[in-house]
Amino acid sequence: MTQPLSIGILGAGAMGSFFGGSMAEAGQDVTLIDLDAAHVGAVAARGLSLTVNGQTRTVWPKAVLPQEARQVFDIVLVFTKTMHSAAALRGIAACIGPATRLISLQNGLGTDAALLAHAPPERVFVGVTTYPADLHGPGQVSSAGAGHIRLAPRAPCDTGDLERIFAAAGLMLDIDPGIDIAIWEKVAFNAALNALCAVTGDPVGRIGAMPDTRALAFAMVEEACRTAHAAGIAVDPARIRDTVSYALAHHVAHKPSMLQDIEAGRATEIDAITGGIVAKAEALGIKVPVCRTLLALVRHIEAARR
DSSP, rough: OOOOOOOEEEEEEEEHHHHHHHHTTTEEEEEOOOOOOHHHHHHHHHHHEEEETTEEEEOOEEEEEEGGOOOEEEEEEEEOOGGGGHHHHHHHGGGEEEEEEEOOOOOSOTTHHHHHTTGGGGGEEEEEEEEOOEEEEEEEEEEEEEOOOEEEEOOOOOHHHHHHHHHTTTTTTTEOHHHHHHHHHHHHHHHHHHHHHHHHHHOHHHHHHHHHHHHHHHHHHHHHHHHHHHHOOOOOHHHHHHHHHHHHHHHHTTOHHHHHHHHHHHSSSSTTTTTHHHHHHHHTOOOHHHHHHHHHHHHHHHHHHO
16 A cells, blocks of 8 residues: 655645545645645644535545644645735745645746755646635635636656545646746736736625626736746647637536625735736836726725725
């Protein structure tokens, strides 16, 4: 029998808890690491209530606050917000050994920078995922709808065991050498939906149901694609539009993380997502008025709520 791998989930919000819970259910030695004492305490005391496609079960990953993390992990999956990555990794530096692999499935551009400060490129992986997840309270997470993961190391290495781990957890994974294209396509997708949901206060389905907001979503996709192409990143506009269309039709009740952050009075990832597009567009002399407007509005709402 294959020995379980030790997996640390750094940032156990909705996505981190969903991934960690799925891997724990598949038999891996999973530890959720998060600053939310109520969530950590609930998982430690009662297990994690994991609902996938309407079916609920209780799984039992370990759960600790960052200062309580002592174990050296085989793998650390980073799910903190991008702007918190460097501080979060410094906080668990003792858990990163000479063979630990670091994986970012975070939103935004430049997510690998903080990871490369703690491990060489052959042990740093960056990727994207389209799995939706929602946290319903301490110790309760759900995911509804299909998704997949695209992932690649920053230098060549063997990825066979990672592929087996994700497959065993029921998570669809592709090792994708064109990961920078995938990252830009995910940024375009997130820019199209996250900011609009944050500004309107509505879940994804309402954005798609209203012609005006639906048109704004696809305008943001177009601006992001023009920027990526000017930067030499060969994104596929049709593929992004199809992904956005699917989300609008099938993830109708989903509240993106940016809307959840606004509602909770937390900092959003607007600067790593829409802000990343605007910054690159400015550097290249490209006009992106819709992205710039949504960036300004989310920054305003975030500051007012906080």
